[in-house]
Each structure stands twice: as C-alpha cells, then as structure tokens.
Amino acid sequence: MAERRKYKKRYCKYCESKVEFMDYKDAALLKNTLSERFKIMPRRLTGNCKRHQDMATIAIKRARAAAIIPYTISRKEVVINPFEIIGR
Amino acid sequence: MRYYENLVIVKPTLTQEEIVSSINVIEQIITDTGAEITAQNAMGMRKLAYPIEKNLRGYFQVIYYKAEPSSISEIERRFRINEELLRFVTIKYDSKKEVKAWENAVSKLNTPVKSEEPVAQETPVETPTEPAVQETPAAQE
Numbered sequence: 001m002a003e004r005r006k007y008k009k010r011y012c013k014y015c016e017s018k019v020e021f022m023d024y025k026d027a028a029l030l031k032n033t034l035s036e037r038f039k040i041m042p043r044r045l046t047g048n049c050k051r052h053q054d055m056a057t058i059a060i061k062r063a064r065a066a067a068i069i070p071y072t073i074s075r076k077e078v079v080i081n082p083f084e085i086i087g088r
Numbered sequence: 089m090r091y092y093e094n095l096v097i098v099k100p101t102l103t104q105e106e107i108v109s110s111i112n113v114i115e116q117i118i119t120d121t122g123a124e125i126t127a128q129n130a131m132g133m134r135k136l137a138y139p140i141e142k143n144l145r146g147y148f149q150v151i152y153y154k155a156e157p158s159s160i161s162e163i164e165r166r167f168r169i170n171e172e173l174l175r176f177v178t179i180k181y182d183s184k185k186e187v188k189a190w191e192n193a194v195s196k197l198n199t200p201v202k203s204e205e206p207v208a209q210e211t212p213v214e215t216p217t218e219p220a221v222q223e224t225p226a227a228q229e
Contacts, residue, residue, distance in 0.1 A: 021189035024179075025095070025131075025150070066095050066177045067146065070137040 010047030014056070022055045024062035027069060033060065037073050089154045091181040091190045094118070096167075097146040097174040100133065107147050110172045115151070117166045123155030127197040140174045152194050 013032050014022075022029055033048060033056040035041050040060055043053050063069040098110055118125060131148035140146070155163070160178060167176045181190040 021185055023189070023193075024177075062177060062179065064137075065175070067097065067136040067138060067140060067175060 012047060012049040012052055014052035015049055019052065019055075022052075022059040024059040024066065025068065027063060030056060030060050030063060030069065033057075034069070038070050090157055091187055092123075092153055092155050092160065093179045093181065093190065093193075094151045094153070094163075095177040095179075096149045096151065097136075097140070097176070098149065099172050099174055100143055100145040100147060102147075102172065106172075110170075111149055113170070114149070114167075114173075117170075118151065118153055118155070118163055121155065121159035121162050123153045123159060123163075125151060125153045127152040127194040129193075129197050143174060146174050152190065152197070 014029075019029065024030075033041050033046055033053070040057055043050070046053075048056065060069065064071050096111075096114055098107055102110065115125060129150040129152075131150060133145055134148050136144060136146050164176070164178060167173055181187050
C-alpha cells in the first residue's frame with residue numbers, strides 16, 4: 001500500500017502529451033517509465049496505458065543497446081547521479 | 089524499399105579527420121548495397137551510459153536511409169568487420185505511424201538551417217519591446 005500512495009496520480013502521461021511514436025534517442029521521454037535504477041516500471045505504478053507501455057518498453061530496450069540509457073546501475077552510482085546521465 | 093535508421097557509435101580515440109573518414113566509409117557500406125541515404129544526424133561526442141570496450145565516450149551518428157530488406161544483413165555483416173565501430177543499432181520503420189515518424193525526422197533534419205534563421209530574426213524583434221516596457225513607467229510618471 002505504501003507503493004500505491006507514492007504513485008497516487010495514475011494517468012497516462014504519454015496520452016496526455018499525445019505521443020504517437022516514441023523515439024529511443026529521446027531519453028527525456030522514456031524517463032517517466034524508468035525507475036531511479038533504470039528499471040522499467042510496471043504499468044500499475046506509472047499508470048501508463050497498454051499501448052504506450054508497449055511503445056516505451058521497445059524504445060527503452062533500443063536505447064539500452066545504443067548506450068543512451070544504462071542497463072543497470074550499481075549502488076554507488078545511484079547516490080551520485082539520479083538521471084544525470086540522461087541530460088548529457 | 090523499406091525505411092531504416094542506423095545509429096552508429098564510432099571510437100572516441102580517433103582524431104576528427106579520422107572520424108569523418110570512418111563515417112564516409114560507413115556511408116559507402118550503406119550506399120554500396122543499393123540503398124539511398126536521405127538524412128544524417130550527427131549527435132557528436134557523447135558520454136556512454138556504460139563503458140564499451142573500455143571506452144567511456146563515443147561519437148554518435150544517426151543515418152536514415154531507404155533500403156531493400158535483403159540488403160540489411162549485408163550492411164550489418166560489414167559493420168561487424170569494421171573495427172572503428174563500437175556499436176550499431178539498426179531500426180526498421182514498418183507500420184504507417186512509424187513511417188510517418190521517419191518522414192518527420194528526415195524532413196526536420198533536412199531543414200534545420202531554415203528553422204534556425206527565423207529564431208535569430210525574432211530575437212531582434214523582441215528587443216524593441218523591452219524599451220517599450222521601459223517607456224510605460226515613464227508615461228505613468
């Protein structure tokens with residue numbers, strides 16, 4: 001239940017901004033669906049709709065292969081840079 | 089002909105001229121198989137999200153092109169031989185929405201200079217408004 005409260009507002013942010021196609025190079029777009037350790041967040045927590053969640057997962061996996069987003073992050077790096085990598 | 093996109097990461101240890109020449113080699117690999125390059129986007133030197141072959145940075149280049157589906161395996165085979173490439177990602181744009189996105193990206197890249205000029209023109213237009221704002225307090229006085 002603690003997790004539920006954390007993500008109280010549940011609506012699809014991609015539907016709100018009317019995203020038709022998700023580009024894997026645009027890391028700022030994918031930020032919504034990523035946890036602070038760059039895991040893909042489940043739909044029940046982010047509130048994404050099914051269509052956009054599917055688009056996001058494909059884009060995230062492509063971005064990982066292209067070294068735009070890390071696969072995982074170690075414990076030390078989490079403290080130093082939450083989402084700092086994306087800006088660069 | 090189908091729509092494709094290739095992201096290519098070139099080694100950061102090369103000098104600028106070597107990077108340009110290696111990208112020319114990559115272009116040739118693509119055009120040799122009968123594909124036509126429509127747009128290119130140089131993202132430039134970027135920090136990699138994780139080290140690849142002990143490199144922390146890389147030169148990113150995105151190439152949009154139309155190609156026959158059968159030629160992709162040949163392009164990828166040649167990319168693997170090339171030692172200056174750290175990584176490549178090939179993406180197919182298949183459905184109607186994806187093709188639209190591809191066309192949008194290409195048209196954006198082919199007209200970047202024109203879009204920048206109006207912005208530069210707008211800024212001088214904005215500057216006269218500032219004195220106008222300064223004048224209004226004078227009028228109030």
